[in-house]
Amino acid sequence: MMYRRTWIVVLTLCTGMGELHAQVATVRGRVEVAGPAKTGHTPFSNTVVWLTPVPGTAIDSAPASPDAPANLRLTQKNKSFEPHVLVVPAGSAVEFPNRDPFFHNVFSLFEGKRFDLGLYEAGTSRMIHFDRPGISYIFCNIHPEMSAVVITLATPFYAVANGEGQLHIPSVPYGRYLLHLWSEGAGPENAQPAAREITIAEESTSLGVIRVPAVNGQSLAHKNKYGRDYDPPTPENPVYHQQP
Numbered sequence: 001m002m003y004r005r006t007w008i009v010v011l012t013l014c015t016g017m018g019e020l021h022a023q024v025a026t027v028r029g030r031v032e033v034a035g036p037a038k039t040g041h042t043p044f045s046n047t048v049v050w051l052t053p054v055p056g057t058a059i060d061s062a063p064a065s066p067d068a069p070a071n072l073r074l075t076q077k078n079k080s081f082e083p084h085v086l087v088v089p090a091g092s093a094v095e096f097p098n099r100d101p102f103f104h105n106v107f108s109l110f111e112g113k114r115f116d117l118g119l120y121e122a123g124t125s126r127m128i129h130f131d132r133p134g135i136s137y138i139f140c141n142i143h144p145e146m147s148a149v150v151i152t153l154a155t156p157f158y159a160v161a162n163g164e165g166q167l168h169i170p171s172v173p174y175g176r177y178l179l180h181l182w183s184e185g186a187g188p189e190n191a192q193p194a195a196r197e198i199t200i201a202e203e204s205t206s207l208g209v210i211r212v213p214a215v216n217g218q219s220l221a222h223k224n225k226y227g228r229d230y231d232p233p234t235p236e237n238p239v240y241h242q243q244p
Contacts, residue, residue, distance in 0.1 A: 023174045025200055027051070027157075029207030031165040033185070033214050046085050046184035047212050048151055049167060050158035051177040054197060059175035073097060074138070074148055076104045081138065081148035085184070090133050090154045097125040105141035107225045112136030112152065116225055135182060139222055144230040147220040151182060167207075174201050184220070185213030 031047045053059040072092055075082045077099040088094060098104050098120055106126065107116040112134035117126040130136070130152040140146040157177070159167035178195045198207070224230050 023202075024171045025174065025202070025205040027169040027172050027200060027205050027207060029159075029167050030209050031161040031167065031183075032209050032211050033165075034211050045161060045163060046149075046215065047161040047165075047167075047210070048085070048087055048158060048182045049161075049169075049207070049210065050153055050155055050180050051169065051172060051198075051200075052155050052157075052180065054176040054178060057176050059173050059177075071095075074150065075099055076106070076140070076146070079140075079143050079146055081146060084147075085149045085151070085160070087151045087153065087158060087160060088130055089156075090152050091129075091131060092152070093127055093129050094150065095125055095127050098122055103142060104146075105225070106138060107141055108136045108138045108150075109225060110135070110137040113150070116141075137220065137222070139220075139225075141225045144222075144224070147222070149182075149184070172200050172205075175199070179207065181210060181212070183212035185215045 029049065069089075069092070072086070072088055072094045073096075074086055074094055075097050079100065086094070096106050096117060099122070101122050103119050103121050105117065105119045108114055109116075113128065113130050113132075113136045115128055117128070120126060130150060133152050133154045136150040136152065138148040138150060157169050157172050159169045161167045176197060176199050179198045180195045198204075
């Protein structure tokens with residue numbers, strides 16, 4: 001009889017622990033733009049939020065970022081990067097293929113991952129390892145109109161706003177978090193995203209309305225990789241020649 005009682009206690013404790021671990025929620029929010037955005041921009045899809053546990057809390061040991069997926073690419077095509085905003089787990093390798101019929105020189109000198117891929121021709125590719133969290137603003141040293149952003153995260157709890165400004169983060173354990181926000185309207189000068197503390201609980205799963213600045217077409221204005229203004233295109237320069 002004593003052994004039976006012991007097993008009952010153990011099973012009860014295990015059941016209680018299972019219920020504790022089941023305390024997760026889907027966190028939802030909505031993005032609104034402050035002021036009119038420039039025609040042709042889609043500001044909602046260029047807004048990212050993510051949650052990191054408050055240091056020292058019970059959820060500080062929450063799951064780290066998921067395994068980096070394969071085949072992450074930031075493609076150069078039609079003098080633009082596709083996609084314009086890419087969110088990747090820390091430790092990811094991202095490929096930069098050149099699908100244009102001319103040279104590109106991809107670089108990033110802002111906070112985040114700093115690199116310079118040098119000049120490379122059509123049909124070739126380069127690879128960059130984004131090994132730590134940060135915001136990487138990416139440009140081409142030949143074509144000033146080209147820009148992209150890679151957001152590297154060390155948390156699985158993030159969301160990119162959809163075309164209607166809605167976002168949701170599934171399976172977030174109850175607890176205290178820092179809410180981080182990145183929006184293209186903030187520009188590369190604000191490389192460190194804003195953060196505020198929130199608590200996720202049974203009756204507190206909404207982020208409410210998140211207001212972000214409008215994209216005005218100047219938020220990614222930048223110098224070339226040497227810190228100077230871009231030179232006008234020179235037709236005689238071989239890097240501008242269309243390759244067969």
